Ligand SMILES: Nc1ncnc2c1ncn2[C@@H]1O[C@H](COP(=O)(O)OP(=O)(O)OP(=O)(O)O)[C@@H](O)[C@H]1O
C-alpha cells in the first residue's frame with residue numbers, strides 16, 4: 351500500500367506542477383456553466399435542481415476525461431520514465447492504482463469546484479439536496495469509469511493523441527449503448543435480451559438511475575466493476591508490452 | 595550475488611541477447627562493452643526486471659527476478675539508458691519521492707538525500723525543474739537516484755555519458771569508493787573507464803559474450819602489449835634508424851604511428867623477448883646517438899583489442 355500512496359502523491363503534485371491542471375479545471379468549470387445555463391435552460395425551467403447540469407456530464411466527460419487520462423502511461427512511455435518506475439520496488443498493480451486514484455481524485459476535485467452551482471440552486475429555491483448529493487456521487491463514479499478506460503488506452507500507446515482518441519471512442523461506445531436512439535435501432539436487429547445486456551453496460555443508464563436520487567446496489571457494482579475490469583486490463587497491457 | 599544464466603531475448607526476428615551467462619560476487623565491478631546495438635542495455639533491462647527474458651534466469655541477491663521482482667529490485671539501484679527522469683519535478687522533490695518509494699523515511703531520508711546530493715554535487719540545482727537542467731546535471735540526478743538507498747547491486751547504463759571531465763572523475767571515484775560488498779555493472783563506450791574502475795570486463799556483440807576477463811588480460815591481448823615505442827625528434831631521424839631497429843633480434847615487426855615520429859617494435863613470441871627488445875633498442879639508440887624524445891613500453895591498446903574482438907577491425 352505504501353507504493354500506491356507514494357505514487358498517488360507524486361502524480362497529484364505533478365498535475366499541479368504543470369499548467370494542465372489549471373487549464374483543465376478552468377475549462378471544466380466554464381463548460382459546466384455554459385451547459386447548465388445556456389443549453390440546459392437553467393432559468394427558463396424555473397425548477398430549483400441541478401438536472402441540466404448533471405445530464406450533460408456524460409458528454410462533457412467524453413472529451414475532458416481523456417484529457418486527464420491520456421498522459422497517465424503514454425507520457426511515461428514517451429519519456430522513458432516507465433523504465434525508472436517499473437524497476438523501483440513497486441508492483442504494477444500498485445502503480446496502476448496509484449496513478450488512477452490520483453487522476454480520480456483530481457477529477458473529484460474539479461467536480462467539487464462546481465459547488466457555486468449548488469449554492470445557487472439552494473439560494474434560488476429549495477432543491478432536494480439528497481438527489482444532488484447522489485448525482486454528484488454518480489458523476490464521480492462515472493468519471494472513475496471513464497478514467498479507468500482512459501488508463502488502459504494510455505497504457506497501450508506512447509502517443510498521448512492516440513490515447514486521447516482511443517479513450518474518447520471507447521467511452522462514447524459505453525455511453526451510446528444506453529442512448530435511446532441507439533437502443534431503439536438495436537431493437538430492430540437484435541433479440542431483446544441482447545439489447546438489454548448492451549444497454550445495461552451503458553454509463554448512461556446507470557448514471558441516470560443514480561442521478562434520480564436512488565443509489566442502487568446494481569449501479570454501484572456496475573461502476574466499481576467497470577473500474578476494476580479496466581484497471582486489471584491496464585495491468586495486463588503493461589505486463590505484455592511494458593518496454594515498447 | 596548476481597547470476598545471469600543462459601539469457602535469451604528475442605524481439606520478433608531480432609535476437610538481442612543470445613545465451614549470455616555470468617556470475618558476479620560482491621566486490622566485483624563489471625564493465626560491459628560492445629558496439630552500438632550489441633545488447634548491453636537490453637541485458638541490463640532484463641537484469642533489473644524491466645524486460646522479461648525470452649528464456650534464461652536472473653538471480654539478484656537470492657531473488658529470482660522473474661518470480662520475485664520486487665525482492666530483487668530492493669537490492670538494485672539502476673540508471674536506465676539516457677537517464678529518464680520526471681521532468682516536471684525538481685531534484686529535491688524527485689529524490690524525496692525515490693526515498694519514499696524505497697521506504698526510507700524521516701531523518702534517514704534527509705541523511706541519505708544530503709549524502710547523495712553532495713556525492714553528485716547537486717547543491718546548486720536542487721530547486722530547479724529537472725527539465726531545465728543541462729544534460730550532465732540530469733545524468734547526475736539519475737545517478738543520485740540510483741545510489742540513494744545504498745544498493746547492494748548497482749547497474750549503470752553509460753553513467754558518464756555527457757559528464758564533464760571533473761564529474762567523470764567523481765563518478766569513477768564514487769564507483770570505486772563503494773564498499774567491497776557491492777556489485778556494480780556499468781556499460782560504457784569509454785574504454786579507459788574499464789581499466790580505470792572495473793575489475794572485470796565483458797565484451798558482447800550481436801547479443802553474445804565474446805570476451806570475459808580482467809581489463810589487464812584484455813590489454814594483454816593487444817598486439818601492442820609490451821611493445822616498445824620510440825618517439826623520434828623528427829621523421830628523418832625515424833627513417834634513418836628504422837631499418838636497423840627492425841632487424842634487431844626478437845623484433846617480429848614494426849609500426850609507424852600516424853604522426854610519423856613514433857616507431858613501435860613488436861616483440862616475438864619467445865619468453866622474455868619484450869624485455870630484450872626494449873634493452874636492445876635502448877642500447878642501439880645510445881650507441882648511434884639517435885635524437886629521441888621518449889621511449890616507453892606499451893600496456894596494450896584497448897581500442898584495438900575491442901575492434902579485433904568485435905570483428906570491427908579494419909585490416910591495414
Ligand atoms: N523494444 C525493442 N523492440 C525491438 N528491438 C529492440 C528493442 N529494444 C532493443 N532492440 C534491439 O535490440 C538490439 C540491442 O539493443 P541495445 O539497446 O541493448 O543495444 P546497446 O548495446 O545498449 O547499444 P548502444 O551502445 O547503442 O546503447 C538492437 O538491435 C535494438 O535495435
Ligand SMILES: [Mg+2]
Pocket residue numbers: 634635636675751
Ligand atoms: Mg545501450
